[in-house]
Amino acid sequence: xxxxxxxxxxxxxxxxxxxxxxxxxxxxxxxxxxxxxxxxxxxxxxxxxxxxxxxxxxxxxxxxxxxxxxxxxxxxxxxxxxxxxxxxxxxxxxxxxxxxxxxxxxxxxxxxxxxxxxxxxxxxxxxxxxxxxxxxxxxxxxxxxxxxxxxxxxxxxxxxxxxxxxxxxxxxxxxxxxxxxxxxxxxxxxxxxxxxxxxxxxxxxxxxxxxxxxxxxxxxxxxxxxxxxxxxxxxxxxxxxxxxxxxxxxxxxxxxxxxxxxxxxxxxxxxxxxxxxxxxxxxxxxxxxxxxxxxxxxxxxxxxxxxxxxxxxxxxxx
Ligand SMILES: Nc1nc2c(ncn2[C@@H]2O[C@H](COP(=O)(O)OP(=O)(O)O)[C@@H](O)[C@H]2O)c(=O)[nH]1
Ligand SMILES: [Mg+2]
Numbered sequence: 001x002x003x004x005x006x007x008x009x010x011x012x013x014x015x016x017x018x019x020x021x022x023x024x025x026x027x028x029x030x031x032x033x034x035x036x037x038x039x040x041x042x043x044x045x046x047x048x049x050x051x052x053x054x055x056x057x058x059x060x061x062x063x064x065x066x067x068x069x070x071x072x073x074x075x076x077x078x079x080x081x082x083x084x085x086x087x088x089x090x091x092x093x094x095x096x097x098x099x100x101x102x103x104x105x106x107x108x109x110x111x112x113x114x115x116x117x118x119x120x121x122x123x124x125x126x127x128x129x130x131x132x133x134x135x136x137x138x139x140x141x142x143x144x145x146x147x148x149x150x151x152x153x154x155x156x157x158x159x160x161x162x163x164x165x166x167x168x169x170x171x172x173x174x175x176x177x178x179x180x181x182x183x184x185x186x187x188x189x190x191x192x193x194x195x196x197x198x199x200x201x202x203x204x205x206x207x208x209x210x211x212x213x214x215x216x217x218x219x220x221x222x223x224x225x226x227x228x229x230x231x232x233x234x235x236x237x238x239x240x241x242x243x244x245x246x247x248x249x250x251x252x253x254x255x256x257x258x259x260x261x262x263x264x265x266x267x268x269x270x271x272x273x274x275x276x277x278x279x280x281x282x283x284x285x286x287x288x289x290x291x292x293x294x295x296x297x298x299x300x301x302x303x304x305x306x307x308x309x310x311x312x313x314x315x316x317x318x
Contacts, residue, residue: 007093
């Protein structure tokens with residue numbers, strides 16, 4: 001799971017990654033950002049492993065892309081934006097620890113910068129397509145309608161992830177390199193969030209988490225990751241296979257087939273069904289078979305929705 005950190009210079013991106021990974025890194029080439037993988041400290045995985053007694057325990061991992069910040073006055077270079085677009089998720093990093101910076105204004109600027117960037121991009125795509133239609137090289141179709149709808153949304157200063165799209169429409173918009181198609185979330189760097197910051201996030205449907213990166217209390221790591229994953233709309237599921245217990249990440253709303261896909265494409269291809277047990281039930285019963293006897297095991301077809309904490313055993317044809 002690759003997460004791009006996007007924020008103006010000095011917002012604390014590098015400090016956050018350093019705090020979470022324990023590794024020093026710095027990239028001097030803006031187009032080759034530092035890429036740092038961090039294992040997610042996971043108390044549930046530890047407790048599952050106490051019962052399963054595996055030889056190997058594998059935590060889920062987040063890869064942070066520490067993208068070089070820009071000054072708020074100049075904004076981000078197009079190539080930098082493209083770097084962010086190419087990752088799975090984008091987090092806005094906003095400093096709330098500095099007296100001299102106004103977090104709401106800074107978040108507003110970053111948000112609007114992305115809105116205006118997509119607006120310009122769609123305007124130029126539409127302009128080109130209009131010329132093609134005028135000169136008979138293209139017929140007006142559904143794609144132009146979607147683009148008009150997007151432009152309308154952006155003109156209202158709303159991001160494109162707020163539009164309901166079918167699969168075909170999202171594939172089409174995804175192919176255009178638009179940034180606001182991706183859902184953003186916010187990492188507030190500091191210890192306190194003001195009411196107006198909270199309200200801004202709420203109004204714009206932005207989930208957020210808080211990290212005091214420079215004075216991080218290691219005892220808070222578990223609750224930080226819980227907050228972070230909720231903000232990023234991610235959940236964790238677990239597998240106990242052979243001699244390994246392992247935690248995995250999935251996007252909220254993903255299916256057991258998506259879970260199988262995350263493990264291995266072969267497992268998804270041979271998918272028959274999945275046995276699923278809730279984390280709490282597994283801990284109280286002590287095994288899958290007791291969960292089954294107590295009626296606490298659900299058998300899911302491909303479309304079953306995975307919930308945070310599910311322990312999943314996938315049956316395959318191979
Ligand atoms: N007090 C305080 N200082 C911080 C915090 N996060 C970053 N800093 C300081 O702010 C400066 C910029 O941070 P850096 O991580 O380099 O920002 P970047 O440009 O976004 O990568 C550095 O001097 C950090 O030590 C924080 O949470 N609290
Ligand atoms: Mg930095």
